[in-house]
Amino acid sequence: QYIHRFKIHFPNEERSAGRPAKTRPAYDMQRGLGAVFGLNAGWEHPLWFADAPDTEDTTGFARQNWFAPVGREAAMLRDHVGVIDISNFGNYVITGPGAKSWLDRLVANHVPGEVGRSCLTPLIGMRGGVAGDFTVTKTGDDSYMMIGSGMAERYHQRFFDMVPMPADTSLEVATPRIAGFNVAGPKSRAMLADLTDADLSGDGWRFMRSRTIIVAGVECLAIRVSFTGDLGWELHCAESDQVELYTALLEAAAAHGGGPVGGRALGALRIEKGYGSWGREYSPEYWPQETGLHGLIKLDKDFLNKDAYLRISNTPPRETLTMFEVDVTDDADANGGEPIFLADGTPVGRVTSGAYGYTVGRSLAIGYAREGVVAPGDKVDIYILGKPHAATVLAEPPFDPGGARLRA
Numbered sequence: 230q231y232i233h234r235f236k237i238h239f240p241n242e243e244r245s246a247g248r249p250a251k252t253r254p255a256y257d258m259q260r261g262l263g264a265v266f267g268l269n270a271g272w273e274h275p276l277w278f279a280d281a282p283d284t285e286d287t288t289g290f291a292r293q294n295w296f297a298p299v300g301r302e303a304a305m306l307r308d309h310v311g312v313i314d315i316s317n318f319g320n321y322v323i324t325g326p327g328a329k330s331w332l333d334r335l336v337a338n339h340v341p342g343e344v345g346r347s348c349l350t351p352l353i354g355m356r357g358g359v360a361g362d363f364t365v366t367k368t369g370d371d372s373y374m375m376i377g378s379g380m381a382e383r384y385h386q387r388f389f390d391m392v393p394m395p396a397d398t399s400l401e402v403a404t405p406r407i408a409g410f411n412v413a414g415p416k417s418r419a420m421l422a423d424l425t426d427a428d429l430s431g432d433g434w435r436f437m438r439s440r441t442i443i444v445a446g447v448e449c450l451a452i453r454v455s456f457t458g459d460l461g462w463e464l465h466c467a468e469s470d471q472v473e474l475y476t477a478l479l480e481a482a483a484a485h486g487g488g489p490v491g492g493r494a495l496g497a498l499r500i501e502k503g504y505g506s507w508g509r510e511y512s513p514e515y516w517p518q519e520t521g522l523h524g525l526i527k528l529d530k531d532f533l534n535k536d537a538y539l540r541i542s543n544t545p546p547r548e549t550l551t552m553f554e555v556d557v558t559d560d561a562d563a564n565g566g567e568p569i570f571l572a573d574g575t576p577v578g579r580v581t582s583g584a585y586g587y588t589v590g591r592s593l594a595i596g597y598a599r600e601g602v603v604a605p606g607d608k609v610d611i612y613i614l615g616k617p618h619a620a621t622v623l624a625e626p627p628f629d630p631g632g633a634r635l636r637a
Contacts, residue, residue, distance in 0.1 A: 354534060416487065547600060
């Protein structure tokens, strides 16, 4: 940090000192594939795949050397299939007779009561805001797996500690022993069918359902969900099986026109779909009704900080999470933190995430705008690199707004 103290800080900048700190078994394999790595809570994970090993990010405020390769990865996944390493997500295993009751007292949504079902749920903060968002899956009669933001793992632990754990139940931070891949894209079903005997059909395996299956000889907890907003499955396996599974997935993907995809492409894909991300769109500063997560909160049960939520639940949103299409003419997309103004110069909000939507061919931004000030179709100015860029308020995400591909 010291040597960078007075330097300009660029978007997406990675720091090299002390790295690698924590790596997975597939690290060297990914390096050989040209992976350029990023850091997430100490874990190295592929950001994008270059044509040659040991390629480094260039830094700057405009589009950099990763822009075109990331675009190819995004297009490959949308047209065929992609394999994304998601081992940097935070994984928790809750086991014991009190697992369901403890989770129900922790998170705001109803925890699944049937093995093989999953739910999305907010965690409510001390003042009623969004302290976290998780996928909770019932994996056995007395066992659950909960997946959340990797970078918030230590932060979330303080909330877990606020709910007394039954003596016969335990929570394990299982991130170090679990590796994961997201296999997504229109050909993901056909690709996985080459590697497993499980019924992957739309009727046989519905969205947000899970089961333990064998993929290329490796036991995986497979959940039909994808942060890309496309048809896909998350495959979670023992870390010791990561290389074996990754090798098989990449070979099968290649046969269907696919290959490895990094975190930068995942970011662009989730923005096309309008998905929020922890630390950007979701934080304790934002109320659930501002983020759009309020529909996942169930008031017919008790949960952590329910009283705090009730105090603000009927308060109109101060601002609303909104999507924008940006007219970019100088080779620089919004990244997060850019101010948003009305045409008369009145400040109205700020960008939380931005990226070029490769699938839809538009520069996109997600951000918060003051409630009731803008509506779909309105024009605003988003200041990128200090210059106003015309932007249009979107009524819905530009990619698959109805979720047809996600649930295909």
